[in-house]
Amino acid sequence: MPLRVAVIVFPGSNCDRDVAVALEQISGQAPLMVWHAESTLPKIDLIVLPGGFSYGDYLRCGAMAAHAPIMREVKARGEAGVPVLGICNGFQILCEVGLLPGALLRNAQLKFICRDVTLKVETGQSLYTNKYETGQIIRIPVAHADGNYFADTSTLNELEDENRIAFRYSTSDGKIDPSANPNGAARNIAGIFNKNKTILGLMPHPERACDPVHGGTDGRPFFEGLVQALAA
Amino acid sequence: MGLTVKVRIHITLKSGVLDPQGKAIENALNHLGFSGISEVRQGKLIELTLKETDLIQARAKIDDMCQQLLANTVIETWHVEFL
Numbered sequence: 524m525p526l527r528v529a530v531i532v533f534p535g536s537n538c539d540r541d542v543a544v545a546l547e548q549i550s551g552q553a554p555l556m557v558w559h560a561e562s563t564l565p566k567i568d569l570i571v572l573p574g575g576f577s578y579g580d581y582l583r584c585g586a587m588a589a590h591a592p593i594m595r596e597v598k599a600r601g602e603a604g605v606p607v608l609g610i611c612n613g614f615q616i617l618c619e620v621g622l623l624p625g626a627l628l629r630n631a632q633l634k635f636i637c638r639d640v641t642l643k644v645e646t647g648q649s650l651y652t653n654k655y656e657t658g659q660i661i662r663i664p665v666a667h668a669d670g671n672y673f674a675d676t677s678t679l680n681e682l683e684d685e686n687r688i689a690f691r692y693s694t695s696d697g698k699i700d701p702s703a704n705p706n707g708a709a710r711n712i713a714g715i716f717n718k719n720k721t722i723l724g725l726m727p728h729p730e731r732a733c734d735p736v737h738g739g740t741d742g743r744p745f746f747e748g749l750v751q752a753l754a755a
Numbered sequence: 756m757g758l759t760v761k762v763r764i765h766i767t768l769k770s771g772v773l774d775p776q777g778k779a780i781e782n783a784l785n786h787l788g789f790s791g792i793s794e795v796r797q798g799k800l801i802e803l804t805l806k807e808t809d810l811i812q813a814r815a816k817i818d819d820m821c822q823q824l825l826a827n828t829v830i831e832t833w834h835v836e837f838l
Contacts, residue, residue, distance in 0.1 A: 582799075583827055590824060619827065626829040633775050673772060673830060707773070 526753055528554035529564055530571045531597065533588045538574030538610060538730060545730040546571075549743070550750045559591040568753045569606045570597055572613030574666070574728055584627060584669045585615030594620055606650055606753070607722045611667055614714070614724030623717055623724045624682070625674030630667070631707025637666040639739065640705055642713055642727060643693035646686055649720045654748030660697055661741040663727040665705060665713075670726040672708040672715075679709055689714035689723055759804050760813050761838040764825060767798035772830045801825060802838075810837060 528546055532539045539556065547553045554571070557564065564570070578587035588594065594616075601607040601622050609617040617623040630636060639662050644655040655661065674682070682688055690713040694703045699711045706726075714725025729742030768774050774796050781795035807813040814835060821833045 582825070586824065586827070618829075624829075626827050628772070628830065629775055631773065631775050633779055671773075671775075675771075675829075707775070 524754075525552045526550045526569070526750060527565070527567045528552070528569045528571060529557045529567045530554045530573055531557050531559060531593055532573070533559045533575065533577035533591060535577045535579055536573050536575035536612070538728060541728075542571055542573050542610065542730040545733045545742070545746050546750070548733065549746045557593060559588070559593050562592045562596060564593070564596050564600065567600070567605060569608065569749070570600060572597070572607065572609040572616050574611030574613060577612055577616065580669075583619070585612060585619040588612070588616045589619035598622060601722055604719070604721055608651065608749075609722075609724040610728055610730065611670075611726055614726055615669065617722065617724040622722050623715055624678050625672055625715070627669050627726070628671040628673050629669050630671050630705070635666075635668040636670070636705050637664070639664050640713075640727060641693055641695045641703065642690040643697055643699065645688045645691055649689065649716060649723070650752045651723045651745060651749050652689060653752055654744035658697065660693060660695060662739050663729055663732045663742050665727045667706070667726055670706040670708065672712045672726075674709060682712075682715055683710070685718065687716040687718070687720070688712055689716055690725055690727065758808055759806050760808065760810065761804050762802065762813065762817055763836040763838055764801045764803070764817060764821065765798055765834040765836065766801065766821070766826050766831050767796055767833070768830055769832050813837070
């Protein structure tokens, strides 16, 4: 059975094709590109909300996209257990639409950050991280102005207690401290899961670290593991 | 005519949420020589005209708009002013 992936394209998305290329290289199957104004989806194994600046980041990052016609369907599928991956702007949209808790605030130092960061894989046991070891350090780029993850203390505790933090910004030797935190994110959080780990939102861009010409391939296992897990 | 109300909605970050833009503005004001400034917070201001004469109804509609779109209730709060 070929893998059926839908990449949602909003006006202002700019990583939609990058993620489609990464998925096609690894799965051999080109994803379906779905325009935001659509209101239905065919039967699908994975929905991707790509990076970019949907609707020019008007009002708040992801706020307008969260109310795009297609999002009603994405929300319903996500709530019904269909895996949904949100990268960067996609993570912001997942928070705005309520599929993930918390919000992404302006970076603490107010700068747009575009560089490689080192991340600690907090759990290797998920649809998305199964090709990594728990505790593994990987190098993946970030490119955002609003990646400062915020949630109230009880939500942060719940995320930790339920093992729902996927990645944290870390030093290259695995220390989780302020020096490794590029944007002021609470508890160095770079990516989180929903309760049953079918939905993942993360600020870093694994699709931009899939080919040696990207300058690194640490994002490749992310998609390899995901494609294998979905095919199983 | 006369059946509308003009509304101004002030949206601000909740008090516990760090506002790095407010901090930067505060630093800039200090550099300009304005002293005694603290707790600078930046927000958004949205104005709209609503076809509604009952202010209680209008207020309920605005709160609904804020909850659904205009504000992110995780981080923001709002204050409504009728003009």
